[in-house]
């Protein structure tokens with residue numbers, strides 16, 4: 689398969705945040721932004737893969753600053769990593785206050801997408817052609833993120849296997865819970 693450059697599948701979605709997108713506090717619903725992120729990840733991954741792609745996993749979406757009604761939100765997606773059948777799409781979200789002309793970086797997230805063939809099986813994706821230091825860094829960071837996630841998953845599984853309810857229950861006392869077993 690012929691390698692493809694990340695910039696060949698760069699995709700941006702820009703959308704105005706209208707009042708019907710607001711939550712009960714008057715800010716934009718997190719779900720609206722998640723939906724836009726999923727759409728831009730889909731379009732970017734599918735352009736690179738040449739097959740339709742599905743979302744498999746999302747690495748950390750932190751809403752550290754609220755998005756306001758009236759903001760213009762742009763989501764910029766680029767392929768950061770290509771596996772055998774999976775792609776990691778980095779998405780940078782920026783919001784612009786069109787009246788004040790101020791721009792803020794709202795968050796950056798990583799969506800893992802898998803390409804599917806016509807019979808719904810994972811399909812191979814073209815290799816990524818890396819031509820800048822930045823692209824090499826992003827590719828290497830994606831591998832590290834993947835390894836850390838595998839490590840975390842394995843550690844959780846091992847911890848569950850060795851978890852002793854009686855011994856470890858007292859440690860929960862320092863957390864915000866009340867333990868009153870009724871069964």
Ligand SMILES: CC(C)(COP(=O)(O)OP(=O)(O)OC[C@H]1O[C@@H](n2cnc3c(N)ncnc32)[C@H](O)[C@@H]1OP(=O)(O)O)[C@@H](O)C(=O)NCCC(=O)NCCS
Nearest residue numbers: 742743744745746770771772773774775800801802809810
């Ligand atoms: C994801 C899916 C394709 C995996 O299918 P599978 O037959 O288990 O295939 P594999 O184990 O070969 O995994 C395929 C790729 O997904 C990756 N993958 C699987 N689970 C993953 C996870 N939890 N996080 C990140 N990547 C994952 C694998 O690493 C592999 O990547 P690679 O080929 O680049 O090495 C399958 O579970 C699926 O179709 N899930 C539903 C996805 C969907 O419909 N999403 C929309 C939201 S409802």
